[in-house]
Each structure stands twice: as C-alpha cells, then as structure tokens.
Amino acid sequence: MDPVTVVVKKLREGARLPARASREAAGADLYACLPEDITLAPGATALIPTGFSMALPQGTVGLIYARSGLALKEGLAPANKVGVVDSDYRGEVMVALHNHSDSLRTVTNGERVAQLVITPYLPGVFVEGEPEETERGAGGFGSTGKK
Numbered sequence: 001m002d003p004v005t006v007v008v009k010k011l012r013e014g015a016r017l018p019a020r021a022s023r024e025a026a027g028a029d030l031y032a033c034l035p036e037d038i039t040l041a042p043g044a045t046a047l048i049p050t051g052f053s054m055a056l057p058q059g060t061v062g063l064i065y066a067r068s069g070l071a072l073k074e075g076l077a078p079a080n081k082v083g084v085v086d087s088d089y090r091g092e093v094m095v096a097l098h099n100h101s102d103s104l105r106t107v108t109n110g111e112r113v114a115q116l117v118i119t120p121y122l123p124g125v126f127v128e129g130e131p132e133e134t135e136r137g138a139g140g141f142g143s144t145g146k147k
Contacts, residue, residue, distance in 0.1 A: 004118060007055045011092050014109065015051025018116050027065060027115030030095060034109040040099035045079040048095045048113050056087040056118060063117045064095060070113065075101025078114055085116070 008017050018028035032038075033051025040046055056062050064083030071077040079098035095114045099105045107113060136143070 004057050004060065006057070006118065009053050010051060011053055012049065012051035016110065017052065018050075027117045029067065029112040030064065030093065030114045030116055032095075032107050032109055032111045032113050034107065037106050037108050039104055039106045040076070040097065041104060042099055042102045045096055045098040046107070048097045048107060050093045050095065050113075053090050053092055054085075055090065056085065058087050059120055060087055060118050061085065061121050062093075063119060064093075064114050065117060067112055067115050071100075074105050075099055075103075076105055076107070076113070083114070 006018075010017075012033050015033045016031040018030055020028045030050050032048050034049065038046050038048065054062070062085035064078055064085065066077035076097055076099055079096040083095065085093060093116075097107065097113055
C-alpha cells in the first residue's frame with residue numbers, strides 16, 4: 001500500500017516528526033516536546049505537546065492511540081482512549097496523557113507518548129426517519145451472549 005503524504009510543520013525547537021518504528025507499523029510514534037519533564041500523579045492527566053501541526057489529506061482522520069508498552073509498563077495512556085485529529089485542524093497536536101497507575105510517572109522530552117494512525121472515514125449525513133429492523137434489534141451490551 002502506498003503511504004499518504006502528510007505535511008508537518010515544526011512549531012517548537014526540538015520537535016520530532018511522527019515516525020513509524022517498522023516498515024509495516026500502522027501507527028507513527030508521537031514524541032513529547034517539553035521544555036521540562038512533567039510528572040503525573042496517580043489519576044492525573046496532562047496535555048503533552050508534540051511541537052508540530054499537520055495537514056492530513058481530506059477524507060482522512062488521525063487517530064491517537066496508546067503505545068502498548070507505555071500503557072502496560074507505566075500505566076500511561078491517552079485520557080480520551082482515542083484522540084481524533086480532523087483533517088482541517090491546524091493547531092498543535094497534543095496528547096491528553098493519563099496516569100492509570102498508582103505511582104508517580106514522569107514524561108521526558110523526546111519520549112514516545114502515543115501513536116498516530118491515519119485512516120479514511122465516511123462522513124455521515126444524518127436524517128430523521130425509522131431505522132430498518134434487524135434480527136438483533138435493540139439488544140445492547142452482552143445481548144449476543146458468550147460463545
């Protein structure tokens with residue numbers, strides 16, 4: 001699959017462009033761009049700047065996910081579970097990082113704090129009406145049982 005081109009503008013000295021760790025990696029690592037370390041108390045959330053803005057191609061969205069190692073080993077993951085960067089957003093990309101652990105956690109300049117996955121999306125046009133019936137119907141959480 002051919003990669004899409006994303007124009008990135010560094011906004012701060014020391015900012016790093018997103019980078020994929022391997023050729024087949026779906027996500028590109030996002031790096032903290034900090035003037036000084038940030039220490040998060042247990043249960044605390046902090047906005048971590050990346051030091052860059054970008055122009056995603058129209059029809060795509062940037063989804064910010066946790067880095068599995070950071071989440072598993074340090075208890076640090078995006079507070080909103082998945083961040084959304086719209087293709088028309090031109091501000092600095094920030095990561096709302098939450099400390100899920102029971103210990104102080106420190107984020108340092110240049111540390112990989114999340115990963116960005118670029119994906120196409122289908123815009124919805126919402127109209128009022130009667131949804132078509134399905135076999136499942138209104139069955140919600142757990143309604144399809146265990147297999």
